[in-house]
Amino acid sequence: MAQKRVLTIQDISCVGKCSLTVALPILSAAGIETSILPTAILSTHTGGFTGYTFRDLTEDVVPIAEHWKTLDLKVDAIYTGYLGSEEQQQLMADIFRDFKGTGTVVLVDPAMADNGKLYPAFDEKFALGMRDLCKRADIIAPNLTEASYILEKPYPGEDYDQPYIEQTLRELAALGPAQVVLTGVSFEKGKLGAAAYDRALDSFEYYFTERVEGYYHGTGDIYSSALLAGILNEKPLADAIRIACEFTVGAIRRTRAAATDPKYGVDFEHELAALITLLGE
Numbered sequence: 001m002a003q004k005r006v007l008t009i010q011d012i013s014c015v016g017k018c019s020l021t022v023a024l025p026i027l028s029a030a031g032i033e034t035s036i037l038p039t040a041i042l043s044t045h046t047g048g049f050t051g052y053t054f055r056d057l058t059e060d061v062v063p064i065a066e067h068w069k070t071l072d073l074k075v076d077a078i079y080t081g082y083l084g085s086e087e088q089q090q091l092m093a094d095i096f097r098d099f100k101g102t103g104t105v106v107l108v109d110p111a112m113a114d115n116g117k118l119y120p121a122f123d124e125k126f127a128l129g130m131r132d133l134c135k136r137a138d139i140i141a142p143n144l145t146e147a148s149y150i151l152e153k154p155y156p157g158e159d160y161d162q163p164y165i166e167q168t169l170r171e172l173a174a175l176g177p178a179q180v181v182l183t184g185v186s187f188e189k190g191k192l193g194a195a196a197y198d199r200a201l202d203s204f205e206y207y208f209t210e211r212v213e214g215y216y217h218g219t220g221d222i223y224s225s226a227l228l229a230g231i232l233n234e235k236p237l238a239d240a241i242r243i244a245c246e247f248t249v250g251a252i253r254r255t256r257a258a259a260t261d262p263k264y265g266v267d268f269e270h271e272l273a274a275l276i277t278l279l280g281e
């Protein structure tokens with residue numbers, strides 16, 4: 001079988017594992033060739049660190065893509081995460097047009113917010129740009145905060161039920177994506193997981209694991225990378241969300257047990273062997 005290739009478009013945070021520094025190793029471990037387009041270079045991610053540098057790479061996007069167009073580059077998936085500017089959100093439409101072939105899956109993780117708040121670099125206008133990008137995706141993977149910004153609904157905090165989640169999933173799918181995976185969903189104290197909706201089948205899937213106390217940076221990016229690894233390894237959506245949940249919580253559990261500072265990211269490296277096993281089952 002031909003090796004699959006992903007093009008992933010996110011920032012490089014030099015310290016504090018997230019975005020490209022987790023997507024690359026996870027997709028590689030899953031046997032997927034991973035091409036990258038860095039959106040910005042930061043000394044650290046923007047959550048929990050202060051004084052970080054931020055070099056916006058927007059002006060490099062078009063020349064890089066123009067060069068690739070001379071290569072007849074084929075990709076099985078395009079996966080966007082943390083973007084550096086509103087202009088980049090618009091440039092992604094051109095990237096999707098130029099590199100999306102038959103069968104290419106476009107996954108948009110609207111990495112811009114968590115816990116009811118936008119990340120420091122972003123405002124409401126950026127959030128609406130992310131909504132527009134989600135319209136062009138096949139699969140989106142927001143958390144509940146991002147879903148609220150995209151749909152311009154109040155953030156429900158922990159005050160929601162299954163009908164609310166299913167309505168939210170349907171509203172997100174109505175924007176365009178055929179499949180929606182909502183992360184950080186909990187209906188029961190001590191449990192946390194993901195809810196997914198497949199528009200063509202009009203079906204919902206859920207998967208929960210134990211909730212580990214604390215806030216762990218970069219876990220949304222780890223989740224989306226593992227989700228895409230599952231999808232490209234031909235897993236049905238229900239299996240892909242389960243594998244991504246188990247992988248992510250495994251990394252969180254290890255990090256909690258080691259009591260390391262969670263802003264540096266979670267120990268997903270020691271879970272890669274387990275991920276490979278889950279993908280091979």
Ligand code: PXL
Pocket residue numbers: 011013018019042044045046047082111119217218219220221
């Ligand atoms: O994990 C999401 C993320 C990615 N990239 C940067 C971030 C964050 C979250 O804070 O700051 C630069």
